[in-house]
Amino acid sequence: MLKTTTSTVEGQEVREYLGVVVGEAILGANVFKDIFGSIRDIVGGRSGSYEKEMARARDLAFADMEESARSMGANAIIGIDIDYEVVGAQGAMMMVSVSGTAVRLR
Numbered sequence: 001m002l003k004t005t006t007s008t009v010e011g012q013e014v015r016e017y018l019g020v021v022v023g024e025a026i027l028g029a030n031v032f033k034d035i036f037g038s039i040r041d042i043v044g045g046r047s048g049s050y051e052k053e054m055a056r057a058r059d060l061a062f063a064d065m066e067e068s069a070r071s072m073g074a075n076a077i078i079g080i081d082i083d084y085e086v087v088g089a090q091g092a093m094m095m096v097s098v099s100g101t102a103v104r105l106r
Contacts, residue, residue: 001066002076002105009076009105018072018102023065025057026087027094057096058082065098074102 002009069077080100087093 001069001074003062003066003080003100004076004078005080007079009078012076012105014078014103015106016104018069018074018104020099021065021068021072021074021077021102022097022099023061023063023068024095024097025060025064026096027053027057028092054084054094054096057094058098061096061098065100069100069102072102074104076103076105077101078103 008014065077065080077100080098083097083099085095085097087095
């Protein structure tokens with residue numbers, strides 16, 4: 001499925017707008033405990049473990065959004081927005097949220 005942050009697709013025409021689709025993934029406190037426990041992975045101010053977990057959460061959120069779009073009969077998602085939020089008591093969880101518009105392209 002084609003996914004883009006733009007509201008149009010070069011050379012393609014939107015045949016039908018099907019609605020907003022959303023995908024979310026939340027990393028629990030145990031993930032952060034594991035990440036910060038492996039502080040030795042930090043090189044140059046970056047944490048490889050943390051980045052891998054964030055990528056995994058982002059992939060899960062995109063898969064969730066794509067599944068919703070497919071169930072609506074979409075062949076593309078346009079206008080995608082990606083957000084990261086800290087949620088829960090004392091910021092114990094990280095949420096990745098993606099949203100866009102499910103469409104049928106010609």
